[in-house]
Amino acid sequence: MVNGTICIFATHKKIMAKRTRIKDLLNTTDFGKKVTVMGWVKTFRNNQFIALNDGSSINNIQAVVDFNSFDESLLKRLTTGAAVSIKGEVVESLGKGQRIEIKVNELEILGDSDAEKFPLQPKKHSLEFLREIAHLRFRTNTFNAVFKIRHALAYAVHKFFNDKGFVYMHTPIITASDAEGAGEMFRVSTIDPDNIPRNEDGSINYKEDFFGRATNLTVSGQLEGELAAMAFGDIYTFGPTFRAENSNTTRHLAEFWMIEPEMAFYDLNDNMDLAEELLKYLIQYALDHCADELEFLKNRLLEEEKSKPQAERSEFDLLAKLNFCLDNNFERISYTEAVSILKNSKPNQKKQFKYLIEGWGSDLQSEHERFLVEKHFKKPVILTDYPADIKSFYMRLNEPDAEGRTTVRAMDILFPGIGEIVGGSQREERLEKLEKRMEEMHIPAEEMSWYLDTRRFGSAPHAGFGLGFERLVLFVTGMTNIRDVIPFPRTPKNAEF
C-alpha cells in the first residue's frame, strides 16, 4: 500500500506480486526499474505494441514486446479486451507519442478475450450502442472519465456538507407516505399477484401485505429530512430516489440519486446561498481533481461539434463553461419578474414560442426557461416565489401582493442545457397555514400526523432543496443523455443488467 502499489490477495495466499498502477507509472522517472503491470489490452499494434489500461488513468501505458522472443501462439492471444500481467523494465520511449514505455520481459495472459465476440473495437462507438453493452462500456475512455468524475462529485458532496457540520441522514427507501405527490410511485409488495387478498368492497387488502399497509419506493427524502433537521439543525440526504413516471427524455430516470439538504433556521435567501455555494464547490472540485478526465471529455465534445452546423455549436468548450459558472453569480429573479421579461421578449412578441406567455399564473415551459438561461441572462438563473397554485403544499406562503396574487417561497435553479437542476423552498412552519393548505390540496392530515408534529412541537423556520445528482454529472461532464452518467440506467421499458 505504499509508493502507489497495491496488493492483490487470494483467499488464502498471495497469488500475485505487487503491481504498479499505470497512473503512477505514467508519472515516474524511474528508468530501468523493474515493474509488474496488470490491465486490459486496448490494442496490440504491429505485433509489438500493447496499449494497456488498468482503469487507474484514462491514459494507457505502452508495453513493447520483442516478438522474436515470445511464442507466436501467446502473442495471438493479445486481443482487445484481454487481461494480462506484464513484468518488465521502465524505459524511455523510442517512439513519439509517449514519454515512457515498458520493455516486456514476462507476459502472462490472465483472461482471454475472444476477438470475434468482444464487442469493443479500437474505434469510436455510438453512445446508443454502448448503452446496450453497459456492462462493458466502463472499459471505454469516455465512461472511464464520466464515472471517475461521478465518483469525485459524490465524494465532494459528502466533503462539502461534512466540513460544514451537516449530518448525513439515511432516510428510508421504502416508504408508506405518498403525500408529496412528486409523481407516480413504484409499489413495494410481497402480495402474490395471482392471488390478491381483497376487502369486501373489492379493494386490495394491504393488511395481508408484508408491512400490513401499502408501501412504495421513496420519491424524496425531504419530509423525513425535515424531521431530522428539527433536531440536528443541518442535515443532508444522498441516496436513490424512484419515480414511476413514463418519462422518455435525456434528463429523466426512473431510478436516480438525489441530494437533499434541510436546514433549520434558514430562510429562502440562506437556502439559495447554500445551493449556489454547493454547486460552485462541486464544479471547482471536479476541475481540481479530474483534470485529465475533463480534458478528454472537452476534446470529445469538440470532436462531436465538428459534425454539427456552425449555428448549433456551443460558444464555450467544456472547461470554459465550467469556469464561467464559477466566475458569475447566479441571477436571482422572481417568477413575476421572469414572466414580465418573457412577455416582452422577442420570441414572445414575434410568437416564436410554442406556448406564448399570456399572463401570470401558469408554469413556465422549458422553452421559456431555456430562453431566460441561455439567451437572456446567459448564466445560471434562480427563479423564486412561484404562484402557490402550481407548487407543493409544504412551501411557505407569502403575503398576497398588491394585486392579491399568492406566491410561495420556492426556488428553482436553472442551468444551461440541463434545465432545472435544483428545486427547493423555505418550508411552511406555521401549523394553521400548513393544515389549511393541505386541506385545500386534499392531502390527508391524519396520515401526515408525524410530519405535522414538527410544527406542533418547537416549530422553527427552515428550508431545503433537492439536487439531482445525475443532472449535476451531466453538466460537469458535458454529456447530453442522463443514461450515460449513471452506470446502469433504469428507464421505461429498460432495466437491463
Next chain:
RNA sequence: UCCUGAGUAGCUCAGCCGGUUAGAGCAUCUGACUGUUAAUCAGAGGGUCGCUGGUUCGAGCCCAGCCUCAGGAGCCA
C-alpha cells in the same frame, strides 16, 4: 403518454422510381511487414434487411399493426 425520426453484416452507414446474385468503411480471420500511435499492405469469410400480416408477377423499398431506439414535449431532479 403525445409529436417527429430511425431500425440493413459485430460496429457506422449507403441502397435510385418496387425489378436479376443486398454494397462500402471499420472490425474479424489468413498471409505479409516489423518503432507502431484508430499501424500499414494483400486476400477471405460474414445478412432472419426489427417482428407479424397485407398489396403485387415481384417488397430492404409500398400499406397496416406491434416492438425497440433516438430527439423534442409534458411531468420533474
